[in-house]
Amino acid sequence: MKILVTGTAGFIGSFVAAKLLDRGDEVIGVDNLNDYYDVRLKKARLARLTDRSNYTHVHADLSDRAAIEEVFSKHKPQRVVNLAAQAGVRYAAENPHIYVSSNVTGFLHILEGCRRHGVEHLVFASTSSVYGANTLMPFSEHRSTEHPLTLYAASKKANEQMAHSYAHLYDIPCTGLRFFTVYGPWGRPDMALFLFTKAMLAGEPIKVFNHGRHRRSFTYVDDIAEGVVRTLDAVPDKAVTWNGHAPDPASSGVAPYRIYNIGNEQPVKLLRYIEVLEQCLGRKAEMQLLPMQAGDVPDTEADVSSLIKSVGYRPQVSVETGVANFVRWYRDYYGE
Template sequence: MKVMVTGSAGFIGSAVSLKLLARGDEVIGLDVMNDYYDPALKRARLARTLDHDNYTALQIDLADREAMEAAFAKHQPQRVINLAAQAGVRYAATNPHVYVQSNVTGFLHILEGCRHNGVEHLVFASTSSVYGANTNMPFTVHDSAEHPLTLYAATKKANEQMAHSYAHLYGFPCTGLRFFTVYGPWGRPDMALFLFTKKILAGEPIQVFNHGKHKRSFTYIDDIVEGVVRVLDQPAAPDPAWDSNNPDPATSNAPYRLFNIGAEQQVELLRYIEVLEECLGRKAIMEMLPLQPGDVPDTEADVTDLARVVGYQPKVTVEEGVRNFVDWYRGYNGPL
C-alpha cells in the first residue's frame, strides 16, 4: 500500500514508518521538524527511513492548507496514519494557540485530504488524557470521556469528534487510537524516562510528582507499533448493533471506531524509577512534589476491544523495555 504517515520524524511515527517499509509498503512521511525538542533527534530518527527507496520525506506544517492539499493531490495515499501533533500536556498551558493550530486546524486539513482523495482508511492518534476527570478504572472506550483536564486532551477529544462527523458525512473509515504512556528507544526528550535517565547519569535530582504514587499503563514502542499497523489493515466499519437511543461512544452507525492501545498492567512511578536505577546501576536523587495541575493520578487501559478485533497483545514488560531504552540511550549519547 501507499501510506501517508504524519509526524514521521517523531517517536511513534518514525517507528511505524520503519514497520511499514519493512513489510514492503510505500511511505509518504510528513513532518514539520519544529524545535519543540532537539531537532537533531528528529533528524537522526528520519535518517533511519531515508535510506529506503519506498520512503518519501516531506517537510510540511499540517496547518498549511495549500501544502497539505498539494501533498494529497500529488501522492494520492491509499491510507493515512496521523501521528503528528503538538505534544506535551504541560506545554499547552503556556502555548495554547500552537495546539489548536496543529492539533485542530492541522487535523481538519488531514480530514479534507482524505475526503477529496479517496483515502480508504484514516487511523489517527488520540490519547488516554481524554479520560481526564474520569476515575473509573480501567479506562474503557465505552465510557464517557467528556471531562478533559488539559487543552492538549481537549484537542484530541476534538479530533475524535471531527473524525466521526467526517465518517458519517462522507463515508470514509476513521479509527482513533487512545495511546497510553508510550516509552522506549528513540523516545521524546520531554518524557519522564528520557528526563530521568539524563539527570540520574548527571547526578542531578529528578522531580517526582505526586510523590511517585502515579500508576500508569506504560507501553513499549514495539507493542504500540504492532497495534497501529494491525488497525491500519482493518478499516473501521459501521456497527450494525449501534443503538441511537443508547449510543456507544466507541462505535457508530458510521464507519468509525475508537480503541485504547496500551499495556493493561499498571506500574507505579516509583517502581518505574526503581527499574531504571537497576538498569543504570545508579540511585536517583528524588525531589518529591505534589500532583501537578492537569495530571491524572492513574491510568489503566482496557484493550479488550483491540485484542478481539485485531488480536492485539502487548508483550514487553517494563523491566525489558526500560533496559532496551537504557541500552539505546547509552549508544546514542556515547559512553556515560
C-alpha cells in the same frame, strides 16, 4: 499499499513508518521538524527512514492547508496514519495557540485530504488523556469522555469528534487510537524516562510528582507500532448501536468509525518504574518528591479488550525489558 504517515520524525511516527516499510509498503512521510525539542534527535530518527527506497519525505506543516492538499494531490495515498501533533500536556498552558493550529486545524486539513482523494482508511492518534476526570478503572472506550483536564486532551477529543463527523458525512473509515504513556528507544526528551535517565547520569535529583504515587499503563513503542499497523489493516464498517439505544462512544451505528485504547493492561507504579531504571543504570535516584501537577491524573489503566478482539493483538513488552532497551539506546546515542 501507498500510505501517508504524518509525524515521521517523531517518536511513534518513525517506528510506524519503519514497520510499514519493512513489510513492503510505500510510505510518504510528512513532518515539519519543529523545535519543540532537540531537532537533531528528530533528524536522526528521520535518517533511519530516508535511505529506504520506498520512503519519500515531505517537509510540511499540517496547518499549511495548501501544502497538505499538494501532498494528497501529488502522492494519492490509499491510507493515512496521522501521528503528527503538538505533544506535551504541560506545554499547552504556555502555548495554547500552537495546539489548536496543529492538532485541530491541521487535523481538519488531513480530513479534507481524505475526503477529496478517496482515502480508504484514516488511523489517527488520540490519547489516554481524554479520560480526564474519569476515575473508574480500567479506562474503557465504551464510557463517556466529556471532561478533559488539559487543552492537549481537549484537542485530541476534538479530533475524535471531527473524525466521526467526516466518517458519517463522507463515508470515510476512521479509527482513533488512545495511546497510553509510550516509552522506549528514540523517545521524547520531555517524557519522564528520558528526563530521569539524563538527571541520574548527571548525578542530579529527579522530580517525582504526586510523591511517586502515580500508576501508569507504560507501553513500549514497538508494541504501539504493531498495534497501529494492525489497526490500519482493519478497516471499520458501520456498527450496531449500543444496547439498541444510544451509540456506543467507541463506535457508531451511522458511521464507519472506531476508537480503541492501545496500552499495557498491567499498570505500573511510578516508583517501580524508577526502581527498574535504577537497576538498569546501576545507580540510585535522588528523588525530589513534589505534589501532583495541575491537569495531571493519579492513575491510568487501559482496557484493551476491544483492540484484542478486533485486531488480535495486545502489548507484550514488560517495563523491565523496555526500560533496559531504552537505557542501552540512550548510552549508545549520547555516549554516556
